[in-house]
Amino acid sequence: MTNPNPTAPERYNAKDAEPRWQEAWAQARIFETPNDDPRPKYYVLEMFPYPSGRIHMGHVRNYAMGDVVARYKRAKGFNVLHPMGWDAFGLPAENAAMERKVNPRDWTYANIATMRGQLQSMGLSLDWSREIATCDPDYYKHQQRMFLDFLEKGLVTRRTAKVNWDPVDHTVLANEQVIDGRGWRSGALVESRELTQWFFKITDFAEDLLGALDGLDRWPEKVRLMQKNWIGKSEGLEVRFALTRPAKGQDAVKVYTTRPDTLFGAKFLAIAADHPLAAALAADRPELQSFIEACRRIGTAQEAIDTAEKLGFDTGLTVRHPLDPAWELPVYVANFVLMEYGTGAVFGCPAHDQRDLDFANKYGLGNTPVVCPEGQDPAAFVVTDTAYDGDGRLINSRFLDGMTTHEAFEAVANRLEQEVLAGEAVAARKVQFRLRDWGVSRQRYWGCPIPIIHCDACGPVPVPVADLPVRLPDEVSFDQPGNPLERDRAWRDVPCPRCGQAARRETDTMDTFVDSSWYFARFTAPWLTDAPTDRRAVDHWLAVDQYIGGIEHAILHLLYARFFTRAMREAGWSGVAEPFAGLFTQGMVVHETYKDEAGAWVPPAEIRFEGGEGGRQAFHVKTGAPIAIGAIEKMSKSKKNVVDPDDIIASYGADTARWFMLSDSPPERDVIWTEEGVQGAARFVQRVWRLVNAAAQATGDGAADLSLRKAAHRALAGVGEDVERLRFNRCVAQVYTLANALDEALRGTASRAAATEAAGILVQLIAPMMPHLAEECWQALGRSGLVAQAPWPEVEAALLVEDEITLPVQINGKKRADVTVPRDADAKAVEAATLALEAVQKVLEGRAPRKVIVVPGRIVNLVV
């Protein structure tokens, strides 16, 4: 095809155009958002990245989606906040420091500089004037301030908790750093240690965090369900079982149960290995002590739990049944009872709990069924290997017999609430949550210092607000294992702010999830120096209207942020409870994997392909050796199936990468990165360029104008709806359809006016997705200003409706014909037109149909 527009270059040159338009946007400062703009606000946010060194394709996908929303909403007249920052504290910086002898701070900021440049080369419409990094003292000093506020409000506590301790590296390990019971780095057997740690009392908000999930109607159902399960509310009864003989100063054991209805099926009591009573009894019984230690060892290996045998130790103690003082039950220490949940003690009802049944069968404790499933003969109902945990009618249960499980629950609860044992009610209703308080202490250097000073006389003393921030020391050495803050005496040893005596700083730093629990609030006024937030700004902008990120944050990050926002409200730093009104979780970018004959992973860049469908084969570019094509998996360094965004942007341009990331797969699903797919996107970039230039030169008589204009406005309406619903793959398809229509109209007889109108709409439709190409085309069409600032075109509703519509005609549910009728034809007219069809008459052979169903505008179905 010859170039229809002699003044335009034949090919669109992304390498030339992209930096040029990025510069134009930056010069015009059109993405810098004022807080006092009168237009309605819209806050789009993508989860901010960890500055690992380079962006990956997952970032490209995530930020491309967010940018589509931001640019679209801007065109729709919203004042859009679309900021970017860095989740900059974390372990990798310390690892780099150990391996490469670099300063964690220098390493982090170098990575930020690289990645900022990469993001800028994507042409994202970000307000860079609001950029923040969580490792900046100007950020973390406010976090320290809020820690102190929360402490004052009673939302922070300090207590001992078990941690994974690596005895070789002298360090605490996160659960995911423990592999098969060994430290991931040292390979040493991990020990369980008790350390004093700081906790955020997220459990204070358990009920609210659970209840408010119902109002998050723009969150994926899946994420809400995951959080609901994580919070794990259950309603039950705390019941005290009196010991027949007091032991170690105790006269009763408190048990938590959600099934008091099964109390007459009880066969034993079991307490956790960590239960205080177990510890007390073990003091003078070495065999119990060794049993407890054995339980702790099993506790570390997660996989083992599933297969672990139920083990118990008979204490010899007995308790009285709360509903029958004459009935005595043995007390065991058991490995399957968790100290962290409920009271750390359970009553065992073997017939109706699988764990209890396994335990009872092993120790010959028997079982008595007390709940009979509806419709079964109670006399014949027995339990052997499988416990019955469903509903039914009570049997073998004295005064409860015949009741439903629900009625029996109430009857037992009501009775035991009234009874008194040693001056206290025997039982109390209790709501129990699975959610635990959030331990935020990390024995690490590269994190936000906890602003506390420990004084032998005064205990833990808050650092005065005027002394904030507690800055991390810049010069640190990692040549010894452990936390360098503990060895940095100049930093550590300070006078007590209260009494002035020698004291020492808290050397733990905060979990990096704290940093990411409020950054979205900080973005609303990041320039503030004396407060974490500006109440007017934060209340104006929050909640985030659209938050976009990976499903891997479904629980921790998103739950912590919901908690932290509530805590900030209690401390007066914001007036909102929910940080994210709309949430979207995007899928991963996946790629084929490749292995050479030796079984080593080979990166895609070193491979060439031969043959097509069915016979596709891979060879190594240099050696020519055959390569095995493996499974399609998440891009990862270890499997070398990564494609570097820089390489793609350098060879195809950012618009091509963005377009491909948005096409094909629905955004919540994984997308497969393929070379063919990128090339297809690159071809479309050139096609748009040719079409727009051809439209600018159109010379037709206008016969094709109406159908072209209809196609353009259909696409306009469709893309608008699809962007609102984040269905980017459908946006892409609609744009292709319009491009096809424009192509056809140009080959036919479109007038220049109609062609340029349609081309203009096409350009505006692609502008949120391929912003650089759109600017270049906008200019080629002779439009003024930047398309990035142009208002979204109005749909001409009249162009969306057809004067005549063609309906499918079904006979007995199978399509047999089409009938064309005026748009406003009523059912009678449609029926008459249908019955007059030749194809219909042939089938009817003179008979009348038994029934005629006309769905206006949809379909006609004849039943014969």
Next chain:
RNA sequence: GCGGGCGUGGCGAAACGGUAGACGCAGCGGACUCAAAAUCCGCCGUAGCAAUACGUGUCGGUUCGAAUCCGACCGCCCGCACCA
């Protein structure tokens, strides 16, 4: 074990309960070219010359009509997991 989701061409996928496969990728045939790339035209679920028949994991049900709703089963994916 508990909870949730998903099964549609060679592939990624579309489809208010209403014409299954839009749109793209791959493939095939052709045009242009000395040739290649790029571009353009056409074909592209299965069987059949065709009319047509059959087709959304399997089996049943509801409905005038089911990929879509209901039940059972098969397969895959994800989350939680000794939570009393």
